Amino acid sequence: MSDAMHDLVEVIAQLRDPNHGCPWDLKQTHQTLVPYVLEEAHEVVDAIRHGDDRHLKEELGDLLLQVVLHAQLAQEQQRFDLEAIARGITEKLIRRHPHVFGTAEAHDSETVSANWDAIKAAEQAERGESPSNSTSPLSAQLTRKVRGQPALAGAMTISRKAAKAGFEWDDMQGVWDKVHEELDELKEAVSSGDPKHAQEELGDLLFTLVNVARWCDIQPEEGLAGTNQRFLDRFSRVEAALGGDLQDRSIKELETVWQQAKLAIRAEQASSPVARNNHPDL
Numbered sequence: 001m002s003d004a005m006h007d008l009v010e011v012i013a014q015l016r017d018p019n020h021g022c023p024w025d026l027k028q029t030h031q032t033l034v035p036y037v038l039e040e041a042h043e044v045v046d047a048i049r050h051g052d053d054r055h056l057k058e059e060l061g062d063l064l065l066q067v068v069l070h071a072q073l074a075q076e077q078q079r080f081d082l083e084a085i086a087r088g089i090t091e092k093l094i095r096r097h098p099h100v101f102g103t104a105e106a107h108d109s110e111t112v113s114a115n116w117d118a119i120k121a122a123e124q125a126e127r128g129e130s131p132s133n134s135t136s137p138l139s140a141q142l143t144r145k146v147r148g149q150p151a152l153a154g155a156m157t158i159s160r161k162a163a164k165a166g167f168e169w170d171d172m173q174g175v176w177d178k179v180h181e182e183l184d185e186l187k188e189a190v191s192s193g194d195p196k197h198a199q200e201e202l203g204d205l206l207f208t209l210v211n212v213a214r215w216c217d218i219q220p221e222e223g224l225a226g227t228n229q230r231f232l233d234r235f236s237r238v239e240a241a242l243g244g245d246l247q248d249r250s251i252k253e254l255e256t257v258w259q260q261a262k263l264a265i266r267a268e269q270a271s272s273p274v275a276r277n278n279h280p281d282l
Helices: 003-015 023-027 034-050 053-076 082-095 109-126 137-146 151-164 172-192 195-216 220-241 251-271 273-278
Strands: none
Touching: 003 023, 003 053, 034 053, 034 220, 053 082, 137 151, 151 195, 151 220, 172 195, 195 220, 220 251
């Protein structure tokens, strides 16, 4: 173990020391740390999207902290430790890359993925976890695969696997028809005043829109993340223009300032050298 990793492990152990540790760290369990694992993983993704190395280094450190902290919790109960975690993933990588560490051949990423899935399936069969033991093997496989994914990513995984198995529309028009059908059902559910029904129909509509993304080969998570950022950019300008006071403003006034912010951002992007290089038509 490197000196830096050794120091990190020692610091986490001290934070968890029953007599001289940190009260907050001592209260934590695997369950209470779940939100922090997810938060740090999303912040790593955000740093990657923005191409900020300083931010990425910091966020990867925060994510590593979560790994080491979970290992410390397990070690205290003599279940496993960081060494076992590292050893396990090392063995898995060697086992699932026979074209690198063995005699198998794989000249493209598709073959690598197929080999990975086959080896994974064999491992599951050895442990008695093979989906083939189920009356609905694909559903059993997907249930395990998506249970730890965010809902949007899980929907894309399910959509892709189901389509590959033959559960697919004949053409794009069928997908659009389904979107309109689900949108009408959502409107009806909202009008009925039944929030549970409305939530179900909203989920159906979102799932169908994920299928639109799959058909168009676009990433819904990236699309939504971009929309979130654009909204925040515009909203910050609306707040600034109105002196931070949005209360008691008419929707007409807010919409006017919103459109002004939108036009200002577009003008700035059009005049940016980076924007001109990436978008020569601007």
